[in-house]
Amino acid sequence: MTQAPEATTAPPLRAAAGQPYAYARRELVEPDWTRLPGWRGVTREQWESAQWQRAHCVKNAKQLRAVMGDLLDERFYEDLARDQAERATMSMLLPPQMLNTMVPAGAADWTEAFLADPVRRYMLPVLSDRRTDWPSHPHASRDSLHEHDMWVVEGLTHRYPTKVLAEMLPTCPQYCGHCTRMDLVGTSTPQVDKLRLSLKPVDRADAMIDYLRRTPGVRDVVVSGGDVANMPWRQLESFLMRLLDVESVRDVRLATKALMGLPQHWLQDSVVEGLERVARTAHRRGVNLAIHTHVNHVNSVTPLVARAARTALEVGVRDVRNQGVLMEGVNATPEDLLDLCFALQGEANVLPYYFYLCDMIPNSEHWRVSVAHAQHLQHAVMGYLPGYATPRIVCDVPFVGKRWVHQVEEYDRERGISYWTKNYRTGIEADDVEALTRRYAFYDPIHTLPEQGQRWWREHTPTAG
Ligand code: SF4
Numbered sequence: 082m083t084q085a086p087e088a089t090t091a092p093p094l095r096a097a098a099g100q101p102y103a104y105a106r107r108e109l110v111e112p113d114w115t116r117l118p119g120w121r122g123v124t125r126e127q128w129e130s131a132q133w134q135r136a137h138c139v140k141n142a143k144q145l146r147a148v149m150g151d152l153l154d155e156r157f158y159e160d161l162a163r164d165q166a167e168r169a170t171m172s173m174l175l176p177p178q179m180l181n182t183m184v185p186a187g188a189a190d191w192t193e194a195f196l197a198d199p200v201r202r203y204m205l206p207v208l209s210d211r212r213t214d215w216p217s218h219p220h221a222s223r224d225s226l227h228e229h230d231m232w233v234v235e236g237l238t239h240r241y242p243t244k245v246l247a248e249m250l251p252t253c254p255q256y257c258g259h260c261t262r263m264d265l266v267g268t269s270t271p272q273v274d275k276l277r278l279s280l281k282p283v284d285r286a287d288a289m290i291d292y293l294r295r296t297p298g299v300r301d302v303v304v305s306g307g308d309v310a311n312m313p314w315r316q317l318e319s320f321l322m323r324l325l326d327v328e329s330v331r332d333v334r335l336a337t338k339a340l341m342g343l344p345q346h347w348l349q350d351s352v353v354e355g356l357e358r359v360a361r362t363a364h365r366r367g368v369n370l371a372i373h374t375h376v377n378h379v380n381s382v383t384p385l386v387a388r389a390a391r392t393a394l395e396v397g398v399r400d401v402r403n404q405g406v407l408m409e410g411v412n413a414t415p416e417d418l419l420d421l422c423f424a425l426q427g428e429a430n431v432l433p434y435y436f437y438l439c440d441m442i443p444n445s446e447h448w449r450v451s452v453a454h455a456q457h458l459q460h461a462v463m464g465y466l467p468g469y470a471t472p473r474i475v476c477d478v479p480f481v482g483k484r485w486v487h488q489v490e491e492y493d494r495e496r497g498i499s500y501w502t503k504n505y506r507t508g509i510e511a512d513d514v515e516a517l518t519r520r521y522a523f524y525d526p527i528h529t530l531p532e533q534g535q536r537w538w539r540e541h542t543p544t545a546g
Pocket of ligand 1: 252253255256257259260261262266306307308338339375
């Protein structure tokens with residue numbers, strides 16, 4: 082006869098007690114859009130329609146006022162107008178889905194809550210967010226990763242030996258203030274006259290496929306933009322099918338922040354059916370088809386985002402992964418990163434894959450963090466998530482590519498200069514005998530440096546102070 086186990090006192094919660102981060106499962110929520118005056122009468126059916134979302138994107142202050150009513154004071158709109166005139170490198174474009182994840186219900190002072198909101202801080206920047214001492218690093222530049230220098234045909238960057246990036250189009254359903262492709266993506270702002278692609282989309286796609294057929298050493302294609310959600314589906318599907326026909330292509334990754342910013346797009350019947358056809362073909366040919374998205378804060382992970390990610394997995398996409406960007410005031414604490422990763426991994430089936438340091442583009446110093454802080458964050462997030470879902474924090478070093486932040490070769494912390502090496506030539510270094518022995522520099526934000534370091538930069542930067 083088996084005996085009932087003796088009643089035991091529950092062991093103390095050693096696992097959770099006293100940990101620097103306390104995990105607790107949290108249900109995803111779609112914030113109630115009817116809390117915003119302009120959307121009081123919007124039905125669920127409208128909200129879940131991609132057409133309704135696209136038609137009601139917020140592109141200027143007038144449209145923002147129409148949604149927010151009198152919730153925000155004039156000081157917010159003045160701050161926004163000055164930023165757009167004096168600093169913004171991206172124009173405003175916010176699908177309702179994204180705007181709705183800013184400021185949850187119940188804020189006592191909406192303007193204060195909106196100014197402090199982590200999603201607002203990178204999607205709708207205002208002048209008071211930016212630094213006045215060093216708004217830009219002296220080494221900041223448009224196209225800071227030199228992607229255009231490495232175009233082998235228009236829009237196709239060949240930076241790594243076996244991988245290429247295909248920039249299919251220069252638009253997205255949403256524009257992020259910190260966009261690394263600010264040189265090309267979006268409409269021009271008073272600060273940035275955007276580069277224009279010259280080939281017709283169909284000719285650009287043909288030239289890319291032709292290059293891949295001629296270059297069998299390339300096995301991995303990131304199909305990006307902009308955001309592929311802005312390509313008419315038939316054009317995208319036709320390109321993907323042609324790509325899957327190239328024998329040497331073994332990995333295809335679709336880059337789309339819209340999976341989070343406009344999940345309604347990826348839930349449309351026509352898109353889901355098309356994605357299933359592509360996934361089936363990829364599977365038959367043994368190609369790994371994945372979606373890479375870009376989520377920076379846990380508040381953006383809502384039930385609709387989870388539904389879009391799971392739908393892609395259900396129709397045969399092998400994996401949905403997140404590539405976030407580390408930004409001060411948005412997510413640059415261990416708690417913010419872990420909250421986001423647990424929501425992605427545990428509630429939406431999105432793999433927390435990478436967090437990048439924000440690139441050295443103009444007017445981005447208030448977002449950027451130092452390599453030392455990124456190393457601290459990497460250390461702080463280890464051991465909480467499954468190993469395969471623990472994000473790697475990476476620095477995209479100009480002329481090098483992604484390096485894990487602990488791979489730094491040498492680091493002058495006083496001046497905030499880190500030095501990196503690489504083990505391959507980029508597409509423009511075939512004849513460069515020093516490419517594999519040279520050290521390549523990356524720069525910390527100057528305001529994070531000790532006083533001697535800041536003084537050194539003031540003395541060595543002609544335009545400083
Ligand atoms: S979605 Fe990506 S490409 Fe588009 S603006 Fe944002 S960061 Fe840039």
